[in-house]
Amino acid sequence: MKSLNKRITRELKSHFGRYLALLFMIVLGMYLVVSVAGMAETTIAGTDKYNEECRLQDGQFTVFVPLTEEQLKKLSEEHGEIEKIFSVDVSVKAGDTGSEDKTLRVFKLRNSIDLLNLDEGVLPEKDDEIVIMNLFAERNKLNAGDRIELSGREYRVSGTGCIPDYNLTVKNFSDMTADPDSFGVAFVTDSAYEEIKRDDAAGVEEYTYAYRLKDAETLSEKEKEKRARELKEDIKDIDFDYKASGNEYLIEYVDRMYQDKTDFEEGLDELVDETNELYDGITEVNDGAQELSDGTTEVYGAVKENNKNFDVLKMSPYSPLTQITDGYLEGAEKLKTGAEELYDGTGELLDGAAEFRDGVVEFDEEVREFLDDNYEVNIPNLESFYENKDNPRIASDAASDVILKRLVSLVAGAILVMLFAYVISVFIIHQINEESSVIGTLYAMGVKKSSLIAHYVFLPTAVTFIAGLIGMAMGFSKFGVDFQMLDSYLYYSIPKMEKIYPLYIILYCLVMPPVISVIVNILVINKKLSKTALSLIKNEQESLVKGNAVSVSAGKSRRKEGNFLRQFTSRQISRERRSVLTVIMGMVVALLIFMIGLNCYVLCNNVKKENIEDINYEYMYVLKYPMEEAPKDAEVCYMKNLSMKYLDYSLDVNTIGIDNDNKYFNFETSGNKKELVIASSTAQKYDLKVGDSFILDDTSEDRSYAFTVSDIVDYSIGLTAYMDIDEMRELFGEEDDYFNMLVSDKDLKVDGGRIYSVTKRADIENAAGIFVDQMMSLIVILIVVSILIFIAVMYLMLNVMIDRAAFGISLVKIFGYRMREIRKVYLDGNFYAVIAGACIGIPIVKKAADSIYPYFIANTAMGMNLRFECFMYAGILGGVVLVYLVISSILTGKIKRIVPAEVLKNRE
């Protein structure tokens, strides 16, 4: 066997190119696996470490009015650590020209949660110092020591860094992609923050708190959810005096919500006041009547006394005078009686007024009670509440992005190694066929099969092992993991992570390729070497001795000559079916990788193209505090953030109430509360069709709504659904004229304090462009790798086919076959096999790529238009043909070099 083993080096030398190509491809495969999986492990471990060191929040909530120290203390004691992470958005001048409008979200330095991780420089100590988010700094060419202008003030960049709650730096939770070029976060001293906040140009301060639940590390996800819900309820239960917020827009907004009640209450106040006034008036009348009664009594008494003086005149001639005084007395008495009756009457009136007043007071109290009970506008002091898993800045972090890449790379690596192990096995079978008689002789001389298998397996095993080793070394080099990490560093705001070397990746590279190679080769060689020594000596072909002769028709007609060549060709393909199958397998694997890359490109491109096509407006304002009257030139809408589960992620589906004559959303809703018109992006993402039912969750209210799809409209920006605005107002209990979203083709100059977000056409175009840009490197890598794989497999297999057919080629050359005929028999047959394989494989592979693609962008709130134009399929097929033709022309040279004398070497 020792002498046999000497042949190993000779075999390597004689087929050096072949083994080199194989080595290269396995190195490439392992390099990609290690690069991607190593990057994934580094990112996951690095993110975990970063989150732990910087004490990542378990969640965050934003309130309308800052919590009091007492409220904070109570919540903290109950639930765990809570820290203010208040912020204001400030416009900055940055970018290449230093004059582009960008936004920095400015925070104070944190003390215990979501701590700032400095990449370079120092924390701000002076009021004119600022730390800028690393990604924003990099994109805007800012370094420690540079100066930056915020709202007219100049700051010195004291350092750059990142925070774990802005891993993915989306400005708003509903943003489709991050745009670190124009949005970032920054940190200043407490006093500088207060200064910035006071600036008119600064946006409304966001009162956000980060929390870390007690014993969170010991809690399961379910328990964490439960505890978060409890915290949320406790926040909602806190007494809330919105007027204390000092936020004029909030006060105006809430006041408007309270307006009807206030009007009612003011009416009541008026009624009570007027009733009191009435009572008071009647009391005065009563008092007057009493005085009148008293006066008339006195008059009567006086008249009566006076009459007594006239009594002496009764018997005198002046007695008629007494008739007059009696008349006076009678009159005075009547006056007194009348006054007394008036007094009694006003007294009764007063009693009535008092009763009326009491009744009104009682009515007032009852009505107020009724209003309080039934006219409550329940506004808890909670604007938003996000657990980490629902916070796209954290849930869609760099680590989440790489988990699937790791899996895909490991599976793809294994498939590649299997493919190349199979390729190697084809070489070995060819070698065994060539050396069949030698092997048979060795068998006959008593050499064991195991020794022969070991001999033939040694070289491929060594090659795959060395390839794995080199691939691993390259993968862990700065051209591998470090290079792959660039994608994460370019898109996520994360610190530079320490590269790790997971044992399983090392074993994957060092053990898996040789083991797969050994297994595949032993299986194949074992079968080949199971023949008898005689059979091997005679080099019988197993498929032929079984008598599966399919006779080529014995036509005599010259018209059948071409037919004969075709039959000869098909017989040749049949003989080489293993190689042809390997070419097709390789093509399918390559096409799958290619298709994933192309899908990525198509998706990004479609997003870019459709986003631009679908925007009918120039500005879209989502209002935090809507105004009473919409500005002219604006179409009003009502937008509500609902969410829908997609795999493990909860994605925002912006549900928008629109009028049917809304010129920017030019389609009709059904007018039914249970039906939604959905955007094409939503339909693509959730695979929804007209008539399908689906459920949207309102996480802020812990409610779910079931809807039916009434129509699907072309709209690709984010995930959206539409309903008649009146129906939507009714469904979600809003006023008849409520709106919180404005769309317009003009800049509406809405006060910054009212706005939650503004989306401009340019922003969407820019974001769509960014999406394409950031995926381009991956697209290029996938496409290049797939083409290399395809070329390698096709070249190696066609090459080995030519090698195997060398004798036949030589023979037909002796007979006088022309080059065109030789090509037709020995090469062009593969063309038809490749074309047939491509025609069948391309749609299947496209389907497979489309099926796995949703997992790649599971956490992205966007549609998935993976539709290829017809020319792209034609292009892929054309590419396959082109690769084939290039390789074919190379191999034509090889065929030409086969000399007729080859046959003469066949001396057994």
Place this chain on the structure above:
Amino acid sequence: MYLEVSGLKKSYGEGGSFIQVLKGIDLTVEKGLMCVIQGTSGSGKSTMLNCIGGLDTVDSGSIKISGKEIVGLKNNALSEYRRESLGFIFQFYNLVPNLTVRENIRVCEYLSENPMDIDELLEILGLTEHQNKFPSQLSGGQQQRCAIARALIKNPKLLLCDEPTGALDSKTSKDILVLLEKVNRKYGTTMLIVTHNNAIKNMVDQVIIMKDGEIRKNYMNEEKIAAAELEDL
């Protein structure tokens, strides 16, 4: 003359390993004759046959077939020459293993504008019942008959046979030689037969004896006997 070879030289290797295999061969063969080239191993007989067949290049000299020079022809022209004029029979048959007997024959039938009748040929060569078998299912003699059929199907003007009986037993060898004789008679095919076998010279028209790259004897066999009468094969 059908075949004219003059001053044919052929060498291999350089320096210390230089071997002059053919040292200026001159010979002629008339059309329709059976000619045997005999010699020991290394005498250059196979090399000469390969040069005549256009399978190998020559250092110098001339080879004319029907007056047409083949030395110096390009590969394509050599291919056409072989396609139109030559038939080859090898010691180890060199059948295409994944083609049946009939298909192996058709490989060459395809090349001819006016091929022989394949069924007739199969009949003559006793292969009719084996026509759908693969080479590995045939005996050596059957394989060689298949190789002969393949060579003859296109009705070549010149048949080059390199040790056609070298791998066969005596009886089968005789059968093959009888067959070749029959073909020669029936179709008037010119045959050059390279062989070790001394007995074969008795059945042919012309005998060439080679040694050390030179023709030592070249004579017409006046006492030719039928192949069936050959002994000590």
